[in-house]
Amino acid sequence: TQLLEQSPQFLSIQEGENLTVYCNSSSVFSSLQWYRQEPGEGPVLLVTVVTGGEVKKLKRLTFQFGDARKDSSLHITAAQPGDTGLYLCAGNFGNEKLTFGTGTRLTIIP
Amino acid sequence: NAGVTQTPKFRILKIGQSMTLQCTQDMNHNYMYWYRQDPGMGLKLIYYSVGAGITDKGEVPNGYNVSRSTTEDFPLRLELAAPSQTSVYFCASSRDRGELREKLFFGSGTQLSVL
Numbered sequence: 001t002q003l004l005e006q007s008p009q010f011l012s013i014q015e016g017e018n019l020t021v022y023c024n025s026s027s028v029f030s031s032l033q034w035y036r037q038e039p040g041e042g043p044v045l046l047v048t049v050v051t052g053g054e055v056k057k058l059k060r061l062t063f064q065f066g067d068a069r070k071d072s073s074l075h076i077t078a079a080q081p082g083d084t085g086l087y088l089c090a091g092n093f094g095n096e097k098l099t100f101g102t103g104t105r106l107t108i109i110p
Numbered sequence: 111n112a113g114v115t116q117t118p119k120f121r122i123l124k125i126g127q128s129m130t131l132q133c134t135q136d137m138n139h140n141y142m143y144w145y146r147q148d149p150g151m152g153l154k155l156i157y158y159s160v161g162a163g164i165t166d167k168g169e170v171p172n173g174y175n176v177s178r179s180t181t182e183d184f185p186l187r188l189e190l191a192a193p194s195q196t197s198v199y200f201c202a203s204s205r206d207r208g209e210l211r212e213k214l215f216f217g218s219g220t221q222l223s224v225l
Contacts, residue, residue: 004152033213042114042200042216043153078185088152100145100152 001065010076016078021104023089024071029108030050030092032072034063037086046074078109112136116217122225123191125127131186131220133201141204142184143214144176145167146197153200159184192225198222 005024013062023032035043045057048063049071051071056063060083062075078081100106111211121142123129135142138162155168159178173195175187184203188195199220206212 009150041218042202043214044215044216048213090153098155100154102150102152 004089004099006089006093006101006104008085008104009102010105010107012109013079014109015080018075019079019106020071020073020075021087021106022071023101024089025091025093027070027093029065029072032065032069032092033090033098034072035090037088038084041087043086046077065103076106079106081108081110084108091104114196114201114203114215116199116216117200118220119218120221121223123188123222124135125191125193125224127214128187128189131188131193131199131201131222133184133186133217134182135184135203135215136140136182137203137205137215139203139205139215140181141206142178142187143204144201145183145202146170147219148197153184156186156199158225161170188222193224194223196224 007022009041016061033048034046037043047063052069053067054065060077064073084107088103090098113193117132133208142155142156147153154170156170156174157168157176159165162181165176178184178189201217204212204214
């Protein structure tokens with residue numbers, strides 16, 4: 001069973017600060033997705049990365065896929081209260097199953 | 111834009127009771143999924159369907175049943191509720207296989223407690 005480890009599990013920072021959260025595995029991903037989930041709602045897709053070393057930007061969010069395709073990071077610049085939520089990574093290990101990580105619960109303090 | 115609609119939003123069951131969680135989507139998606147989300151755990155796939163009349167087991171199917179008589183609807187049935195089934199349940203759909211980088215659209219979830 002492939003495992004996705006996300007770190008940190010919890011993160012609470014002040015508005016305006018920068019942060020990075022991580023998604024790691026011992027196995028190679030075919031592709032990886034990042035989702036954000038707000039309380040009482042289902043996850044919403046933010047981005048899909050496919051190529052090793054790939055970097056994608058979504059406004060203040062920067063997503064990077066590791067060169068070896070075993071890890072990914074999400075960097076948020078100048079965090080805002082609207083960024084608060086549970087960030088989930090979901091990886092495809094090439095076995096036709098999507099595996100979700102346990103998530104990073106992010107709180108931005110105004 | 112309704113997207114994926116789940117009902118009910120909340121439910122409390124007694125041990126041994128049965129219930130059906132409803133899920134419908136209006137995007138004409140072929141693929142539909144049921145996940146459960148436990149505190150501190152990732153989403154676990156219960157069952158999925160690749161089209162009307164076709165269903166298959168996911169990672170944690172025991173204690174659940176599904177059917178897919180139409181493209182739009184994918185209900186999840188709990189026959190004999192157990193405390194271990196206390197969780198938040200999410201239905202999702204995708205145009206193509208979610209495992210192949212396709213975007214999953216999620217409903218807003220059903221919070222189920224079995225006491």
